[in-house]
Amino acid sequence: MEHAQSGALFARNRRLIPGGVVSLNRLVDPEIAFVRGRGARVWDADGNEYLDYHAGFAPYVLGHNHPEVQEAVIRSIEEGWTLMGSGTTPWEGRAAELLCESVPSLDRVQLTTTGSEATYHALRLSRAYTGRDHIVVMQGGYNGWHDEVACNVMTPLEKLGPASKGGENPFVPLSAGMPSDVAARVHVVEFNDPEAVERCFRKYEVACLVAEPILQNIGVVKPRAGYLEWLRDLCDRHGVVLVLDEVKTGFRHALGGYQSLAGVRPDLSTFGKAIANGYPLGAIGGKAEIMDLFNHPEPGRRVLIAGTFNGHPTPVAAAIATMEILKRDRDIVYPQLEALGARMQQGLESLFDRHGVTATVVRQGSAFCVYFMDHAPRNWRDLASNHDMARDLRYRKALIARGVYHFPLPTKQGSLSTAHTEADVDATLDATEAVLLDGI
Numbered sequence: 210m211e212h213a214q215s216g217a218l219f220a221r222n223r224r225l226i227p228g229g230v231v232s233l234n235r236l237v238d239p240e241i242a243f244v245r246g247r248g249a250r251v252w253d254a255d256g257n258e259y260l261d262y263h264a265g266f267a268p269y270v271l272g273h274n275h276p277e278v279q280e281a282v283i284r285s286i287e288e289g290w291t292l293m294g295s296g297t298t299p300w301e302g303r304a305a306e307l308l309c310e311s312v313p314s315l316d317r318v319q320l321t322t323t324g325s326e327a328t329y330h331a332l333r334l335s336r337a338y339t340g341r342d343h344i345v346v347m348q349g350g351y352n353g354w355h356d357e358v359a360c361n362v363m364t365p366l367e368k369l370g371p372a373s374k375g376g377e378n379p380f381v382p383l384s385a386g387m388p389s390d391v392a393a394r395v396h397v398v399e400f401n402d403p404e405a406v407e408r409c410f411r412k413y414e415v416a417c418l419v420a421e422p423i424l425q426n427i428g429v430v431k432p433r434a435g436y437l438e439w440l441r442d443l444c445d446r447h448g449v450v451l452v453l454d455e456v457k458t459g460f461r462h463a464l465g466g467y468q469s470l471a472g473v474r475p476d477l478s479t480f481g482k483a484i485a486n487g488y489p490l491g492a493i494g495g496k497a498e499i500m501d502l503f504n505h506p507e508p509g510r511r512v513l514i515a516g517t518f519n520g521h522p523t524p525v526a527a528a529i530a531t532m533e534i535l536k537r538d539r540d541i542v543y544p545q546l547e548a549l550g551a552r553m554q555q556g557l558e559s560l561f562d563r564h565g566v567t568a569t570v571v572r573q574g575s576a577f578c579v580y581f582m583d584h585a586p587r588n589w590r591d592l593a594s595n596h597d598m599a600r601d602l603r604y605r606k607a608l609i610a611r612g613v614y615h616f617p618l619p620t621k622q623g624s625l626s627t628a629h630t631e632a633d634v635d636a637t638l639d640a641t642e643a644v645l646l647d648g649i
């Protein structure tokens with residue numbers, strides 16, 4: 210596959226943009242510059258076509274440039290929806306209604322532009338509500354780029370050290386430039402280990418526990434039966450705000466979020482990604498008594514939410530259209546995503562089996578990940594100790610060379626959309642078989 214034009218574009222953009230990319234997470238090898246996408250496919254600057262499973266880090270639950278979403282955006286501009294920056298708008302009200310109708314735990318919502326802003330506000334609200342400073346986060350979870358949550362995702366085991374007695378991992382920042390005192394109030398525990406959470410709750414004045422209900426930034430690491438319920442109960446007993454970060458899971462797995470499948474009601478939830486099928490929109494919502502701090506009558510107790518572009522009509526139009534489609538077609542969309550996911554999983558499992566490759570495919574609906582290990586990982590420590598990362602990377606690169614785009618970084622989830630067809634899944638399985646025959 211030729212990548213000369215991609216290379217030229219990277220070289221040109223590197224002159225002005227550090228690294229040539231506007232989000233460091235996008236800097237991977239092979240360096241491919243994409244220029245177009247439709248449905249389940251994307252094309253690069255050299256005209257190569259790929260079946261896309263990266264989905265822009267997962268927002269595209271309906272596929273790239275979905276016609277109805279696109280039409281809603283164009284119509285909103287033609288009708289004069291524009292950024293008012295004063296007072297309220299009908300469209301933000303409609304988006305709020307759709308969110309609250311879809312997710313039963315949301316009494317109130319606020320709109321942001323990104324998922325990171327939503328999780329930022331979750332921390333601030335929880336601190337204002339509890340009067341406490343400490344937070345607990347999950348090793349292997351990603352909750353955004355801001356200080357305090359920008360830590361401990363794919364942390365090398367040598368940095369974590371041996372499993373400590375308290376079950377708490379050292380804070381390992383994802384970035385230089387963070388204030389040094391952050392680590393003292395952020396406590397990182399392994400997923401699926403409720404005892405570690407409880408020890409933190411006993412030891413520190415914890416405002417909130419922030420958790421992705423499924424760790425989907427290290428593939429698909431699922432909660433053990435009863436784990437999320439246990440977290441709910443622990444938070445209740447210790448007066449800690451339970452924040453479920455559904456930026457990746459919300460609207461992709463169910464209209465009501467993964468929380469509706471798990472039967473757990475968080476105090477606060479954050480959303481983004483699939484909510485607007487590729488347009489930049491985040492949301493935070495939850496219990497009225499916490500969310501109403503955004504409008505507390507006493508200025509000293511009021512939590513600030515501000516942002517020139519909050520509720521910008523273009524992403525809001527996309528979110529309204531996306532949520533209306535998901536609501537209208539919920540009995541078609543989610544079964545379709547489940548059926549495609551099951552076809553992919555079964556196909557991959559039988560290929561790995563036939564070719565004698567030790568692998569476990571973990572999946573939730575349309576999100577799937579192949580781990581080159583003999584069991585589904587329980588948490589990051591288990592994953593990092595057993596998964597063959599080098600093989601994972603070779604596997605991804607070999608698929609890309611055959612026109613199947615999985616993000617070339619070990620453990621990143623594959624995302625199906627309603628634009629994928631059974632024929633696309635079968636073509637992916639054929640490409641996978643060719644890769645296995647070549648050897649990885």
Ligand SMILES: Cc1ncc(COP(=O)(O)O)c(C=O)c1O
Binds near residue numbers: 323328351352426491
């Ligand atoms: C679970 C989760 N939370 C928060 C974020 C941050 O969202 P954004 O990149 O829109 O700021 C992400 C992004 O990948 C995420 O996966």
